[in-house]
Amino acid sequence: MSEPFSHQSYLLRRKVFTFLGAKFHVFDPDGEVVLVIKQKAFKLKEDIRAFADEAMTEERLVIRARQAIDFSAAYDVIDSETGTKVGALRRKGFRSMLRDSWEFLDEVDRPIAKLEEDSMLKAMVRRFLTNLVPQKFHLKCGDREVVTYRQFFNPFVLKYQVDVHDPEAVEPRLALAGAILLAAIEGRQR
């Protein structure tokens, strides 16, 4: 595991003004940029690239959808430095209609953890009444919470706090990919 992914907490922030597509930054607890993420617009098959800095010369992660049209889409996460697949994330299409729900998978698609929105009631309020209620997600291995994703109350800038409680249980690169997909895929639906 490389140094940038060894922290206990991260902050993901969506850039407000981008011409086409979307851009996100991931900061470490000291405020240093860990990842600069570029999501291209009009891509049939989602292909998100994460770089080490603003120059976007050193690629760190690739998140790529398996199919162009897929209701329960799966996204592979590849470490660009080593060229190996870290794991995958699968969105549970039908369940996510009411409450965002994802499955974290290992390199050969075995489930390792489940990500869910905090409560069904709050999920319904966000969907049918107002999306001003900030989201909170729990990533659990069995009953044990290993990562928490918390959205800040800010109607203008999408920001997530990522707290990694157990880096041994879920690969931190996969945990960060989860935050990126929450912001890029679920955030787009709002």
Added chain:
Amino acid sequence: MSRVPVDCAHCGEPFEAPSSLRGGFVNCPRCQKATEVSKGLEPTYWLLFGGVLVVGIGLTTLAARTGGPAGGLVVGGVFLVALLLIRFGL
């Protein structure tokens, strides 16, 4: 779970991957690098194939009723060639 054959794009090692990984990536057991798993036939392919099949059956039946067996054979033959082209030619 069914498995699909994969040839590593980096070292050429042939191996098998779970079919759920179609269109995605799997780590090669030899060099450990991520290599793409062939996505196989897309849903759009099956939509095209099914669409031509349904239209073909409909038009062949219509041609057989109005133009007799010869008409049905001609129209049916055209659609059969189209289906074979979609299945094996595309």
